[in-house]
Amino acid sequence: MQTLPASWYHDPEIYERERVALFGREWLMVGRARQLQSPGDYLAADLRGWNVLVIAGHDGEVRAFHNVCRHRAGPLVDRGTGRCHTLVCRYHGWSYELDGHLKRARDFGDAELPVDELGLLPVSVAVWRGLVFVNLDADATPLLDALGSFAAECEPFAMEQLQFSHQVAHEVAANMEGYHIPLVHPRLNKEVDARRYRVVVGDRACVHTAPARDGSVTSGKWLWRFPNLALNISPDGMNVERFVPLGPRRTRIVYDYFFRDLSPAAQAANEEVVRLSLEVLDEDRAICEAVQRNLESGVYDRGWLSPRHENGVAYLQSLVREAVGG
Ligand code: FES
Known part of the structure; x- marks a missing residue:
C-alpha cells in the first residue's frame, strides 16, 4: 500500500478537513x-x-x-x-x-x-x-460500542486501581510501528524484541505487542484508538497518551502517567518507566521532525508501507482517507 501524499502532512485545507471529520465526530x-x-x-x-x-x-x-x-x-x-x-x-x-x-x-x-x-x-x-x-x-455511537475491541483489550488490566501520578506534554510528531525501533530507539531495542513486534488492527484500533526481555519495564501492550488516543498499559501502570493537533504541522503529545503503587518503595521503578518513555519520545521527535521537513521540501510525494511492519500505519491512513475523503 502507498502512503498518503506528503501534502496531507502540511496542507492547511487537509488539516481543516481532518479537524471537522475526525475531531468533530469521534470520541x-x-x-x-x-x-x-x-x-x-x-x-x-x-x-x-x-x-x-x-x-x-x-x-x-x-x-x-x-x-x-x-x-x-x-x-x-x-x-x-x-x-x-x-x-x-x-x-x-x-x-x-x-x-x-x-x-x-x-x-x-x-x-x-x-x-x-x-x-x-x-x-x-x-x-x-x-x-x-x-x-x-x-x-455519535455510544462510547462503549465505539471503543469495541479497544475496551476489550483493556479488560485484563485493573485500570481503576491505578493512581494518577503526573502529566507531561511535548510538541512532537508521532510514529506508529515497530519497524523503526532498531534504528531509532537503541535502549528500547534492548528492552523488547523488535523482530517479534506485532500490530493487530481492526475496529478502529491497533494492538501493539512485543515480547519483553527478562526484567524489562516495558511488558504489557500499547493500544491505539482512532483518532488520537493510546494506552501504554501493564499490570503495574499505564500511560494515557493523547495526540492533539496544534496546526497542520505540529502535534502536542500529552502523557498522563498512572501507577499501581505510588509509595516511596516503588518510586525508582516508576521513575524508570517514565524515563524510558520520555527517552523514546525524544528519539521519535528527532526523527519525525526530520521526516516532516522532508515531507514539506517538495521532493517526495508518496512512499510504500511495509506489509510486515507497517500495517498499523496503513490502517491509520486508511481511516483518515475514509474520514477526510480523497
Ligand atoms: S453574558 Fe456571556 S457573552 Fe454576554
Whole structure:
C-alpha cells in the first residue's frame, strides 16, 4: 500500500478537513473522572477550535457543554480544571446552573428572553473506566460500542486501581510501528524484541505487542484508538497518551502517567518507566521532525508501507482517507 501524499502532512485545507471529520465526530478523551468528583468540579479543553467544558452537577451527573455563553459567545470558564457553584459568563455575567439551564441574565433590561431556550449547548459525554470522553457529534455511537475491541483489550488490566501520578506534554510528531525501533530507539531495542513486534488492527484500533526481555519495564501492550488516543498499559501502570493537533504541522503529545503503587518503595521503578518513555519520545521527535521537513521540501510525494511492519500505519491512513475523503 502507498502512503498518503506528503501534502496531507502540511496542507492547511487537509488539516481543516481532518479537524471537522475526525475531531468533530469521534470520541475524544479529555480528562479523568477523578477530576469531577464533587458538584461544580469542571474541566475545560480546546478541542481543535471547539471550546468544551465538562462539569459535575449537584445530582452527581457529569455533563458537557460548549463553553460558549448564549448571550454573545463569551467563555464561562478558562481552560483547565476548577470548581464553581454556578457557571458565570466572564463577559457580561449571565449565569447558568450546573445542568446548563440559564439562571439569570444579569441586569439585562426589560426585554422578554426565552429563558428555557437559552441553556448551554450540550455535548455528548461518557466515562469509561475512569477516563472522560466527549463527542461533538450529536448522533455519535455510544462510547462503549465505539471503543469495541479497544475496551476489550483493556479488560485484563485493573485500570481503576491505578493512581494518577503526573502529566507531561511535548510538541512532537508521532510514529506508529515497530519497524523503526532498531534504528531509532537503541535502549528500547534492548528492552523488547523488535523482530517479534506485532500490530493487530481492526475496529478502529491497533494492538501493539512485543515480547519483553527478562526484567524489562516495558511488558504489557500499547493500544491505539482512532483518532488520537493510546494506552501504554501493564499490570503495574499505564500511560494515557493523547495526540492533539496544534496546526497542520505540529502535534502536542500529552502523557498522563498512572501507577499501581505510588509509595516511596516503588518510586525508582516508576521513575524508570517514565524515563524510558520520555527517552523514546525524544528519539521519535528527532526523527519525525526530520521526516516532516522532508515531507514539506517538495521532493517526495508518496512512499510504500511495509506489509510486515507497517500495517498499523496503513490502517491509520486508511481511516483518515475514509474520514477526510480523497
Ligand atoms: S457573552 Fe456571556 S453574558 Fe454576554
